[in-house]
Amino acid sequence: YSETLSLASNIWAHVLPYHKLMKSLSHEVIDKVFKRLMRLLEQTKGNSRTFDVVMRAITALLVNTPSYCPPQHHIERLLNSVRLEMHESSRQPIMFELVQAVIARKFKLAVIYDIVDQLQEVLIQSQSDAARKHARETLLVFLQNCEVNSKRVLSHITFLLTNLAYKFPEGRKSVLTMLGSILENLPTSILTAHANLMFMSLAQYLANTEDTKSRAALRRVLHLLLTRVKENVLATFIEITSRWIHDERVSVKSLGLRVLDILFDVLEGRFSAHVQSFLPGLMHVVMSAEDQKVYLKDGEIEELSPEGDRWFLLYQTLSCLGKIMIHVPETAVLLVRDHTSLLDKIQDHLLYSHAWIRLSASVVINKLLFSEFSDPFVSSSARIEALSQVFCDQLRSENINDEMSDVLVQNLARVGQLLLERAAEGEVLAVSTPVKQKKEEPILTVMAKSTRKSRAVVRTHQLELKEESSFAKLAHNLTGVALREVDHPTWIKRKIVFDWFVRMGRYLGHGDKVQLLLPLAVRALFRTLERTDQPSAAQELAHQAKDAMRGLVGAQRLSDAMAAEKQLLDTKRAMRRKSAKELIISNPAQALNRKAKVHKLKRKARQRKNAAYKEARIGGLSIDPNLQKRHKF
Numbered sequence: 001y002s003e004t005l006s007l008a009s010n011i012w013a014h015v016l017p018y019h020k021l022m023k024s025l026s027h028e029v030i031d032k033v034f035k036r037l038m039r040l041l042e043q044t045k046g047n048s049r050t051f052d053v054v055m056r057a058i059t060a061l062l063v064n065t066p067s068y069c070p071p072q073h074h075i076e077r078l079l080n081s082v083r084l085e086m087h088e089s090s091r092q093p094i095m096f097e098l099v100q101a102v103i104a105r106k107f108k109l110a111v112i113y114d115i116v117d118q119l120q121e122v123l124i125q126s127q128s129d130a131a132r133k134h135a136r137e138t139l140l141v142f143l144q145n146c147e148v149n150s151k152r153v154l155s156h157i158t159f160l161l162t163n164l165a166y167k168f169p170e171g172r173k174s175v176l177t178m179l180g181s182i183l184e185n186l187p188t189s190i191l192t193a194h195a196n197l198m199f200m201s202l203a204q205y206l207a208n209t210e211d212t213k214s215r216a217a218l219r220r221v222l223h224l225l226l227t228r229v230k231e232n233v234l235a236t237f238i239e240i241t242s243r244w245i246h247d248e249r250v251s252v253k254s255l256g257l258r259v260l261d262i263l264f265d266v267l268e269g270r271f272s273a274h275v276q277s278f279l280p281g282l283m284h285v286v287m288s289a290e291d292q293k294v295y296l297k298d299g300e301i302e303e304l305s306p307e308g309d310r311w312f313l314l315y316q317t318l319s320c321l322g323k324i325m326i327h328v329p330e331t332a333v334l335l336v337r338d339h340t341s342l343l344d345k346i347q348d349h350l351l352y353s354h355a356w357i358r359l360s361a362s363v364v365i366n367k368l369l370f371s372e373f374s375d376p377f378v379s380s381s382a383r384i385e386a387l388s389q390v391f392c393d394q395l396r397s398e399n400i401n402d403e404m405s406d407v408l409v410q411n412l413a414r415v416g417q418l419l420l421e422r423a424a425e426g427e428v429l430a431v432s433t434p435v436k437q438k439k440e441e442p443i444l445t446v447m448a449k450s451t452r453k454s455r456a457v458v459r460t461h462q463l464e465l466k467e468e469s470s471f472a473k474l475a476h477n478l479t480g481v482a483l484r485e486v487d488h489p490t491w492i493k494r495k496i497v498f499d500w501f502v503r504m505g506r507y508l509g510h511g512d513k514v515q516l517l518l519p520l521a522v523r524a525l526f527r528t529l530e531r532t533d534q535p536s537a538a539q540e541l542a543h544q545a546k547d548a549m550r551g552l553v554g555a556q557r558l559s560d561a562m563a564a565e566k567q568l569l570d571t572k573r574a575m576r577r578k579s580a581k582e583l584i585i586s587n588p589a590q591a592l593n594r595k596a597k598v599h600k601l602k603r604k605a606r607q608r609k610n611a612a613y614k615e616a617r618i619g620g621l622s623i624d625p626n627l628q629k630r631h632k633f
Helices: 004-022 027-043 048-062 070-085 090-106 110-125 131-146 152-166 167-186 188-208 213-230 231-245 248-287 311-327 331-338 340-349 355-369 381-392 402-421 454-460 472-485 492-508 518-530 536-553 555-586 589-613 626-632
Strands: 295-297
Touching: 004 027, 004 048, 004 311, 004 340, 004 355, 004 589, 027 048, 027 070, 048 090, 070 090, 070 110, 090 110, 090 454, 110 131, 110 152, 110 167, 131 152, 131 167, 152 167, 167 188, 167 213, 167 536, 188 213, 188 231, 188 248, 213 248, 213 626, 231 248, 248 311, 248 340, 311 340, 311 355, 340 381, 340 518, 355 381, 355 402, 381 402, 381 454, 402 472, 402 492, 472 492, 472 518, 492 518, 492 536, 518 536, 536 555, 555 589
Parallel strands: none
Antiparallel strands: none
16 A cells, blocks of 8 residues: 555645644644654555655755754654665765754754764765755754753864865865855854864865865855954964065065955955055065076966965965055055055066066056045056057957956056046147046047137148157057058957057047047058958948947048048058059069969958858858848848
């Protein structure tokens, strides 16, 4: 009658949660049901389906009838059977639920501790994700019902910390997840009693591990720990971190910087009280760092000394300085006023041979440029001109990712705005900034006279940029970058240049003033728009920038500028063809070499064109542009 017994037990499993609404379910009835379920459990161990249903019914009875106290010897016999069959994977879920129900009822039985010890092994060694999850939940219920100074809590936490370096990643992940659950759910009093042990063990493993996923999980666990502990314990951890950063050993200093990075997210605005204690250690790393130029290319390192280049330590330090600028903006005043040499060193690191250092240094300079306390830093025209040249040099690198491109275009746009505001050529563009004017919306005024003749002269100057002006040099450098990249399959640099022209046009904000940038912007856009061998992403970026410039200067002005650029380009090409014909007569060998070079460039252009067509295919055939346009693919 196994089917009938399973059905009856299943009915009780669904009925018992509603026992409070059923007056007929007295203690006597519940006791009778429990004892019958226990006898049935002994009789159906061989039938897995009936056994599971009976176990589920007993669990429902223990969970939903708190006023009923079952006989302790029955519970002990039940847990002994669970302990013997703990490692049977098919029955683990229902057994773990039963153990949780028994622990929640606060039964004081020795067999419970034996089961919990087995749970620790299942939590780490089991190959089943579901089994590890149920084991973590059961162990958490046990720890939540322990006393504050219980040695069992210390024993289990020590076991988990010891297995942080477990050899298999699934086990390490389960341990870190369990520690996170403990930090989230246990009372603060228990966490405070064991906070020092957990902090030192987690920090030590953070310094030693090379697994990226484990390091990210460790950061989350440490963040939880620092968030949950009391203020006096947190102050102790901050002091320990400061000592690590001031240590001479590179590994210890690197560990301190990792923990400091976590403290930023924990303290946020409260970190201002600790800036002075950390800043000397950070300054020492930046000032003592030297670019050993040991890189074959960005990311490939050839160590020339046993210590290595220490580039990662510098990267950590600059990243921490950038976060300090975010959470404590007043740090900009301290750096500009008392640590000018530090800013000069960071500016030198903008051209470091490793791309990560260039990125982190660019972020620090970005925070300084856009800080509301940055007036002393940006007041020097020489520094702004030097930064404009450095950012243009950064743009020549082949290792520019999306994050670097975003920071670089912001820095270039801000430097361009500062060059316009501080332009010495008053006849080109004069800048008048009222006292209460915001930095992002300066008022630009054209120096105009009352007479018609002087107005005509000013308008002429308004339409042209002086070649010797710093802003004109920056615009010409960026235009040259866009023109050179046309012959390469990449487009990230052109994205930066196009975005810079659009931002500067919006900054100027008026058609007559944007006319200053229009010739160079059109020159940068025209080479990409006229060629068919460019990537679709580059074409789309150029069209977006063209539409933005049309909205700023008007369709007629943009059309005239595009026509003028086309005429200039045609003239240069005609002169080039004429020079080539004359060279055939005067120097045939040189003409032959030049012709071979031209054919080589044409082959590369055809290859890029074919690659662009292959981006969209139907049935293995390239789509004809006219057909693509007609059917709107």
